[in-house]
Amino acid sequence: MKKLHPEVSLQLADLFADQLRRNPQRLGCGAERSALHRPDEHPHRRESIHWKLYVSTVRSKLPLFAGWFSIITTAPLPVSEPSMPRSEMSSDAAHAFIRRFTDFINSGDPDLAPALVSPDAIFHAPGVPTPLLGPDGYLQLLAMLRSAFSDVRWVLEEAVAEGDKIAARFGMSGTNDGSFMGAPPTGKAFQATSMAFYKLTGGKIVEERGLPDMLSILQQVGLVPQLS
Numbered sequence: 575m576k577k578l579h580p581e582v583s584l585q586l587a588d589l590f591a592d593q594l595r596r597n598p599q600r601l602g603c604g605a606e607r608s609a610l611h612r613p614d615e616h617p618h619r620r621e622s623i624h625w626k627l628y629v630s631t632v633r634s635k636l637p638l639f640a641g642w643f644s645i646i647t648t649a650p651l652p653v654s655e656p657s658m659p660r661s662e663m664s665s666d667a668a669h670a671f672i673r674r675f676t677d678f679i680n681s682g683d684p685d686l687a688p689a690l691v692s693p694d695a696i697f698h699a700p701g702v703p704t705p706l707l708g709p710d711g712y713l714q715l716l717a718m719l720r721s722a723f724s725d726v727r728w729v730l731e732e733a734v735a736e737g738d739k740i741a742a743r744f745g746m747s748g749t750n751d752g753s754f755m756g757a758p759p760t761g762k763a764f765q766a767t768s769m770a771f772y773k774l775t776g777g778k779i780v781e782e783r784g785l786p787d788m789l790s791i792l793q794q795v796g797l798v799p800q801l802s
Contacts, residue, residue, distance in 0.1 A: 668735030676730045692778040723748030744768040750795040764794035
């Protein structure tokens with residue numbers, strides 16, 4: 575067992591004596607203290623006897639206490655697993671990226687997709703039970719929208735970036751000139767808000783959750799009755 579520095583031993587003795595004063599029964603000297611505590615004794619004499627008892631008990635128990643302290647101080651500390659590095663993007667870079675992405679979804683140009691969308695990207699779209707995957711999946715989603723709204727357009731109104739994520743608010747508009755959700759075209763136009771949350775890795779989208787105001791769109795194009 576390693577020997578403790580004298581100063582450490584004194585500090586441990588003080589700590590142990592304080593614990594002994596607070597709870598003598600727990601440290602094995604309650605009976606002795608009770609026997610010495612007699613009502614007819616002068617308080618100063620009782621205090622002197624108690625202090626001698628504390629010192630004697632601390633001396634007898636200090637080797638065991640020092641052993642505990644030695645085990646605690648020599649035990650190896652747990653090593654935490656290194657956290658995975660998070661792809662950080664400056665605010666300017668994030669806004670530049672989302673503007674490029676807005677140009678891509680408005681044009682539907684397949685040549686732009688590989689530079690913005692990861693091959694393993696996952697896209698969650700309302701009304702689509704299975705997530706769409708990669709650049710081809712996103713182009714498929716755009717094609718579905720354009721088949722129902724040939725002039726559909728997004729205008730970036732606000733974007734907030736933090737770490738590897740971007741939250742964007744778009745103004746969305748279009749005219750229902752094709753079949754939409756199994757219903758024939760109504761020829762009516764709409765304007766609505768669309769929210770989207772993107773996660774990026776290596777400067778490309780790896781996940782998107784799009785949240786357009788579908789109720790407003792369906793009401794404006796005449797597929798759902800307006801609320802009175």
